[in-house]
Amino acid sequence: MKTIGVSALAILFAVFLPSSAVSQTASTxxxxxxxxxxxxxxxxxxxxxxxxxxxxxxxxxxxxxxxxxxxxxxxxxxxxxxxxxxxxxxxxxxxxxxxxxxxxxxxxxxxxxxxxxxxxxxxxxxxxxxxxxxxxxxxxxxxxxxxxxxxxxxxxxxxxxxxxxxxxxxxxxxxxxxxxxxxxxxxxxxxxxxxxxxxANLAANRNEAAAARMEVIKSMEELEKADFGTKAAFSTAAAWAPNPTKPPFYLDLPVKDGQPQPGILVKMAANAPLAVIxxxxxxxxxxxxxxxxxxxxxxxxxxxxxxxxxxxxxxxxxxxxxxxxxxxxxxxxxxxxxxxxxxxxxxxxxxxxxxx
Structure with a gap:
């Protein structure tokens, strides 16, 4: 992530204004x-x-x-x-x-x-x-x-x-x-x-390799080391396709054994604002x-x-x-x-x- 730089304006004021004026301006x-x-x-x-x-x-x-x-x-x-x-x-x-x-x-x-x-x-x-x-x-x-x-x-x-x-x-x-x-x-x-x-995205994952990476994740420790896309897939599934019977993640992924899961995809799509607007x-x-x-x-x-x-x-x-x-x-x-x-x-x- 990028950081936002601090303005040099304060330095300019410090040079040309009395210190009391600088302090008052900054504090107010x-x-x-x-x-x-x-x-x-x-x-x-x-x-x-x-x-x-x-x-x-x-x-x-x-x-x-x-x-x-x-x-x-x-x-x-x-x-x-x-x-x-x-x-x-x-x-x-x-x-x-x-x-x-x-x-x-x-x-x-x-x-x-x-x-x-x-x-x-x-x-x-x-x-x-x-x-x-x-x-x-x-x-x-x-x-x-x-x-x-x-x-x-x-x-x-x-x-x-x-x-x-x-x-x-x-x-x-x-x-x-x-x-x-x-x-x-x-x-x-x-x-x-x-x-x-x-x-709404009704395609589980157009990238087969990416879909495969989802299914090999078996623990939170492995998920923490995963790429951004895999993390996003799990996070959205946790939010939109929860499953209280499936520890340790308690969710349903949109792919299983390499195959798209239509029922889960529909659940996910139902949370897309443009699909329900x-x-x-x-x-x-x-x-x-x-x-x-x-x-x-x-x-x-x-x-x-x-x-x-x-x-x-x-x-x-x-x-x-x-x-x-x-x-x-x-x-x-x-x-x-x-x-x-x-x-x-x-x-x-x-x-x-x-x-x-």
């Missing part, structure tokens, strides 16, 4: 990050054995600590496959420094401050896909209900759908539309960053704002985005769609700063509750 523009634990009742007893007590990173904007009477909209940001929240928030080696990106965005007076929340959805299968499964736990419900309820009860939030947004990258983009189209009463606006897994049109119409994008070099995902754009146009659902010059990860920090946060600044409600 930096938010704070808390890492908390949020228990998931629906994650209890998952067959993978992952803890239901999940790390959650919470970004509090610069004014949160000083403006004690103010309440804030909340943006829920979902990370991608093989990522974790710590990598996004700087608690460990990271490919994106989200607090730095957000601080930079909020330095623009046109971008209004909000709380940002990211649950750590890294599992023994390298990612939850934000789906409900006995194997990995009920992640969809955890994000939309349990996590939202906890944040509203522990932070100064504007606890209504109009003031809640949902976004995510890659697997997180998938989770954004999966959850967003089911819970318009919880989230009012969604933004998909390079969303994966949008289209017609069932959720009324919910999508309830959303206040929808946006999605992908890099032009991210070919498969860009193609799925074009289909999503076409479907929403057919149903006359207002949305914003963009294909930009880039690949799957190289401009995500920039997109969050320049596109995602301004989008939610414009579309979320910042109205403060009336005092009685």
């Amino acid at each position: 523009k930096k938010g704070t990050v808390e890492r908390i634990k949020v228990h998931g009742k629906g994650l209890e007893g998952n067959l993978s054995g992952d803890s239901p007590d999940r790390d959650v990173s919470v970004y509090l904007p610069p004014s949160y600590k000083t403006d004690k009477n103010r309440r804030y909209p909340v943006l829920y940001l979902l990370h991608g496959f093989t990522d974790n929240a710590d990598q996004w928030y700087g608690f460990t080696r990271h490919w994106i420094n989200l607090p730095e990106v957000v601080d930079k965005a909020f330095a623009d007076p046109a971008v209004r401050e909000m709380i940002i929340v990211t649950p750590n959805a890294y599992t023994k299968f390298f990612g939850s896909f934000y789906s409900n499964s006995v194997t990995t736990g009920n992640w969809e419900a955890y994000v939309a209900q349990e996590l939202v309820g906890y944040i509203d009860s522990h932070y100064r939030t504007l606890a209504n759908a109009a003031s809640r947004g949902l976004t995510g990258h890659s697997m997180g983009g998938y989770g954004t539309i999966r959850i967003g189209q089911k819970y318009p009463e919880i989230f009012s606006s969604i933004y998909l960053l390079s969303p994966c897994c949008m289209s 017609d069932q959720y049109i009324s919910n999508l119409k309830k959303l206040h704002a929808i946006a999605f994008d992908a890099g032009s070099k991210d070919v498969g995902i860009a193609a799925s985005n074009k289909v999503l754009d076409s479907v929403l146009n057919d149903y006359q659902i207002k949305h914003t769609y963009e294909e930009y010059e880039g690949d799957h990860i190289n401009r995500i920090g920039e997109r969050i700063e320049k596109k995602v946060l301004p989008f939610f600044s414009e579309n979320l409600s910042f109205d403060q509750p009336r005092r009685r």
